[in-house]
Amino acid sequence: MRKIIKILGKPGTGKTTTLADKMLEKINEGHSFDDIMFITYSRSASRAMYQKLYEKEIERKQLRNFGTIYKLANKTLNLSDENYIGIDDFIKFSNEEGVMFDPSMFNVRKLNEVDEFGLSGDSSAYVEGNILFNWWQYLKCVFVTNDRIEKAIRCFYGLNYNQQKTLSHRSVDHLISLYQLWEDYKKSKRKYEYQDMLQEILLEQIEYVDPFLFAFVDEALDFGSLQIKVLNMWCSDDYAREEYICYDPLQTIYRFTGSNPNVVAGIEADEHIVLGKSFRVPEKPWMVATRLAKYINDDSMDGIKPSDKVGRVVFVDDLLSFLKNNKWDTSISTFFLLRRNEDVRNLMNFMERNRFPVRGIGRTYTIWDIKYFRDVYNLLVCLDRGIVPGREEVRSLVLRLPASLLKRGVKQDFKTRKYKYWGEDGSVKLFEDKFSLFYGLFRGDVGSVHDVKDVIIQPKVKFSNSQRRYLLNTSGRDLLTRDLKWFTGTFHASKGLEAENVFLFDYSLRDDWDLLDETRLSYVGVTRTLDSCFVVGYRDGGGFIEQFI
Structure with missing residues (x-):
């Protein structure tokens, strides 16, 4: 008889550590990770x-x-890249059926990211094809079988007013037909979206490909009916001796994909x-967070x-x-979190205009994510401050330049990391300082940071236009x-x-936003901090989070 152990773990209470320790107990009892x-x-x-267990060697x-669960489903069905729906499939089907679809506002999940959708929280774009493809996957997670899904389509289950309005020119029967x-x-192409894998596994009762005795489930709060049913099938009494389920209902923030904290609560x-x-x-x-x-x-706190x-909460x-007005250290971990991807893009533009560097989380990507x-940016700042640039900073610049702009052998030397021309093998006599050594890497008359910028603007130097513009203003x-x-x-x-x-x-x-969802979302944001939480005011006041400070 399988034993089920549920673990309530609030943010930072050590859920991962607890699960890792329980695993190691099984190993010490003579079991293997298989x-x-x-x-x-x-x-x-x-x-x-992975990191927690790596620390345990x-x-x-x-x-x-x-x-x-999607990675393990992929393994169970033995799928490859060719088995996943791509953007061309969405476009082809939409064109054939006369459905408006905007591929620029749609994330495609391929095999190498099937377990990393990095959900943004944005509502589907108000384009009918975008709504339909997301909606159908959501309904699979909630209702599982096609007959129940078709009933849900008839009552527009899960769609907000604006989404229903977008689809209102089509009859219900036409939506079901689509x-x-x-x-x-x-099915004709044997291609899958991410919930399709789980649906097939559940309806066909396909067991997990490798036998196991102990199941450890993290983030169970983000599972919906479909995921939980697959989990229960795989971890039935015939296979698993023990099942550890870690959850926190207040961190359920993916309900728009079918997640449901009540499903886990009902186990x-x-x-x-309770991690205390x-x-x-x-x-x-x-x-x-308690407020x-x-x-x-919710009294689970x-x-x-x-x-x-003690920490700080500052408006x-x-x-x-x-x-x-505050001297910020960019080496101290800091998050700037916003509700929508559109807002993130606006902040990125704001930070760029005001010369504040910021990298991206999840699917957000900025020029600062490029090493x-x-x-090269740090190299230019150092040169202008009279600080010797670091060897790797010099190498990154050298490798972006055509060899014709450098003295003979310099690019190959840095590429192979021999650094003879940086004086590290003792074969090059160091000048009074390494500034002369640095400028001596170039052909021609290069002797100042302005001269280096003149090199960077040359068309054969490998920087994008936006990168080049930013560097020239450094x-x-x-x-x-x-x-x-x-x-x-x-x-x-x-x-x-987490961040400081x-x-x-x-x-x-x-x-069209749900109060429960937005409250949980704010809870997740507040509980990312290790020290200080700064709430940036919404326009002229009236923001949702402000009332809880």
């Missing part, structure tokens, strides 16, 4: 577990049954463990203590003045970013992560 399945919702949770190749045609299209457990102290979230941010929980009548730090009225760009007054730990992204993308400082950009609730 006897263990670790299954989760997101790739970030998988990475956290466990190699990743030992963990054959570890990953997201769904059936899309399912037939995928009867033989044992219930957060080692991440300080007292003052914890108080805000958010009480706001939706009761009796759980924050970390020993910021003017972000630009706040950043300029060679950061290196000066010694800019921030050094040698260990850049400033990140921006959505609230959703930050789940499972967290800036939460307040926002006003839209009519």
